[in-house]
Amino acid sequence: MSILASAKKQDITAYTTKEDSCPQCQRMRYFNEKMMLLVGPCYHRMCELCVDNTFDAGPAPCPECHRILRKNEFYQPIFEDLTVEREVRVRARMAAAYNKRQEDFKSLKDYNDYLEMVEDLTMKLLYEEDIDQTDYIIEKYKRDNNAQIERNMSKQQREEKIQRMVLEQEKSKKQQMREEYLRQLEDEKREK
DSSP, X not given: OOOOHHHHTOOSOOOOOTTOBOTTTOOBTTTOTTOOEEEOTTOOEEEXXXXXXXXXXXXXXXXXXXXXXXXGGOBOOSSSSHHXXXXXXHHXXXXXXXXXXGGGSSSHHHHHHHHHHHHHHXXXXXXXXXXXXXXXXXXXXXXXXXXXXXXXHHHHHHHHHHHHHHHXXXXXXXXXXXXXXXXXXXXXXXXX
């Protein structure tokens, strides 16, 4: 059985323990070390086999909350605590859309107001207050500011690329210095 596409994309090791068990079929990792627990967008856990059996025919309701889900929406959890898992994902979603920087504002007060507004929306999502209204506000913001969001994403990607290059250069320079030092030690040993 293959790992779901959305779970494959993660480059961080998923959280697992020997005591993990599927809430649906009650299977335990203790008896099946290859069992993989996945989490849906509603943050309910299911083993990969239950996800396959439940969602192979198409969208179906979550056995716990009855929200309609798709198989490709499940992923491997990174954190033990699903509250933390949820907050990390909500904050990542918000950061992707609301990616303005301080230099995009005329004053520090305007920037702080923007940050406070983003945090208010984030809290509404985390505490599930006015979800439909909040999602509408976020989607409207994304539509209205799409060009600036794209520019800021490109800028951030360029900065990250430059940072990776600088780190690689520093690493290479340290390696060269180490090799030079080892050569000097070798030369000193030969001279004695």
